[in-house]
Amino acid sequence: MPRWYMEEMDIAYDLVELSLAQGQNLKEDFLSINPFGKLPAMKDDSIVDAKGDPLVIFESGAILLHLAEHHGNEIKHPSDRSLISQWTHFANSTLAFAIFVPDQKTKTLSRLLTELDSEIAKGFFINNKWGAADCAITSYLAYIKLFFPNEDLSSYPTVNTLIQATRERPAYRKVMGLS
Ligand SMILES: N[C@@H](CCC(=O)N[C@@H](CS)C(=O)NCC(=O)O)C(=O)O
Numbered sequence: 001m002p003r004w005y006m007e008e009m010d011i012a013y014d015l016v017e018l019s020l021a022q023g024q025n026l027k028e029d030f031l032s033i034n035p036f037g038k039l040p041a042m043k044d045d046s047i048v049d050a051k052g053d054p055l056v057i058f059e060s061g062a063i064l065l066h067l068a069e070h071h072g073n074e075i076k077h078p079s080d081r082s083l084i085s086q087w088t089h090f091a092n093s094t095l096a097f098a099i100f101v102p103d104q105k106t107k108t109l110s111r112l113l114t115e116l117d118s119e120i121a122k123g124f125f126i127n128n129k130w131g132a133a134d135c136a137i138t139s140y141l142a143y144i145k146l147f148f149p150n151e152d153l154s155s156y157p158t159v160n161t162l163i164q165a166t167r168e169r170p171a172y173r174k175v176m177g178l179s
Pocket residue numbers: 020025037038039040058059060061092
């Protein structure tokens with residue numbers, strides 16, 4: 001998600017790829033970035049923390065909000081920060097569980113997709129412009145096609161169209177390695 005966001009927003013970055021298969025995420029040098037050994041994580045040399053060191057941050061939703069605020073110029077009003085936080089949390093927890101936890105999938109995915117279908121039909125999530133909230137929600141919607149290609153989304157035409165359109169976006173194709 002953060003990498004897709006940076007590509008879409010033309011934010012320069014250096015990418016360090018780690019192999020999970022080889023356990024590179026559990027090696028000392030990465031654990032000093034994220035002690036939990038989870039990807040993604042980011043070091044932002046342009047912002048220092050309270051100790052004066054470059055900011056190091058993990059959790060994709062937190063990284064997205066950070067990027068939206070400090071590099072994507074998305075916070076036009078204090079409520080924008082709160083709403084981006086709402087949507088990134090919704091994507092990373094509520095929507096993620098509904099997609100990937102079988103019990104939750106049966107219970108809630110259809111309800112969430114029905115509502116998202118109407119939300120997305122209204123336009124972009126915040127300030128009529130594609131941003132971090134759209135990135136987070138759309139990433140998870142696109143995961144449905146990726147992980148469950150036979151999932152029938154015909155009851156959610158707007159969601160379906162958004163997924164197809166996302167899969168055509170050059171920045172998305174680049175970060176997902178789609179040829
Ligand atoms: N909630 C976290 C999830 C992070 C996560 O689970 N990342 C996976 C890769 S997509 C990972 O690092 N797995 C390696 C492991 O758990 O050892 C986020 O959104 O950043």
